Amino acid sequence: DQQVKQNSPSLSVQEGRISILNCDYTNSMFDYFLWYKKYPAEGPTFLISISSIKDKNEDGRFTVFLNKSAKHLSLHIVPSQPGDSAVYFCAASLYSSASKIIFGSGTRLSIRP
Amino acid sequence: NAGVTQTPKFQVLKTGQSMTLQCAQDMNHEYMSWYRQDPGMGLRLIHYSVGAGITDQGEVPNGYNVSRSTTEDFPLRLLSAAPSQTSVYFCASSYGQNPRRDTQYFGPGTRLTVL
Numbered sequence: 001d002q003q004v005k006q007n008s009p010s011l012s013v014q015e016g017r018i019s020i021l022n023c024d025y026t027n028s029m030f031d032y033f034l035w036y037k038k039y040p041a042e043g044p045t046f047l048i049s050i051s052s053i054k055d056k057n058e059d060g061r062f063t064v065f066l067n068k069s070a071k072h073l074s075l076h077i078v079p080s081q082p083g084d085s086a087v088y089f090c091a092a093s094l095y096s097s098a099s100k101i102i103f104g105s106g107t108r109l110s111i112r113p
Numbered sequence: 114n115a116g117v118t119q120t121p122k123f124q125v126l127k128t129g130q131s132m133t134l135q136c137a138q139d140m141n142h143e144y145m146s147w148y149r150q151d152p153g154m155g156l157r158l159i160h161y162s163v164g165a166g167i168t169d170q171g172e173v174p175n176g177y178n179v180s181r182s183t184t185e186d187f188p189l190r191l192l193s194a195a196p197s198q199t200s201v202y203f204c205a206s207s208y209g210q211n212p213r214r215d216t217q218y219f220g221p222g223t224r225l226t227v228l
Contacts, residue, residue: 046217049213103148104155
């Protein structure tokens with residue numbers, strides 16, 4: 001049973017608009033969350049993270065929001081650019097098992113002109 | 114720095130064959146890990162290491178062995194390949210022993226097909 005779920009396999013957004021990628025988790029003990037971005041034929045690259053003591057973290061065009069009561073986090077990209085077209089993975093970690101990162105199944109984001 | 118390198122890029126095996134996927138990093142990173150990526154499953158942790166001589170199991174360790182004799186290298190061994198091991202394999206490393214806090218850097222991947 002997947003502990004980190006990305007229920008939207010794909011998302012298409014017009015260039016310049018906001019992209020919102022969603023992620024749900026089932027284990028309430030997760031206390032650290034990460035987003036990775038992956039281009040075809042490359043390894044994932046780290047994008048942004050958030051600790052459970054916060055509800056928002058921002059880095060340039062990227063903002064991650066965490067709703068602990070709903071066990072939900074989202075990644076907002078504003079404005080969306082063609083280079084943002086990639087697969088985005090949500091990931092989570094437990095403090096008691098900090099060496100293990102659990103990934104979701106990914107969402108493919110396509111930015112259309 | 115070359116970063117995290119993986120060899121080979123592509124490999125086709127027959128069921129029952131054994132092979133080793135190579136992973137090396139030149140950043141003096143303590144933490145190294147192996148993931149497999151399958152459609153609809155995302156990335157799943159196979160094994161990880163927090164330093165030379167120390168390894169531990171991840172989510173899906175069965176059918177795979179690892180060792181960490183040096184800081185730089187973390188090979189993944191398939192002892193008797195099965196079609197279920199057809200996947201893309203990624204190696205990653207991070208500076209400290211905590212991949213939550215220290216950014217993981219991924220290699221380009223090895224695409225393995227088991228017939």
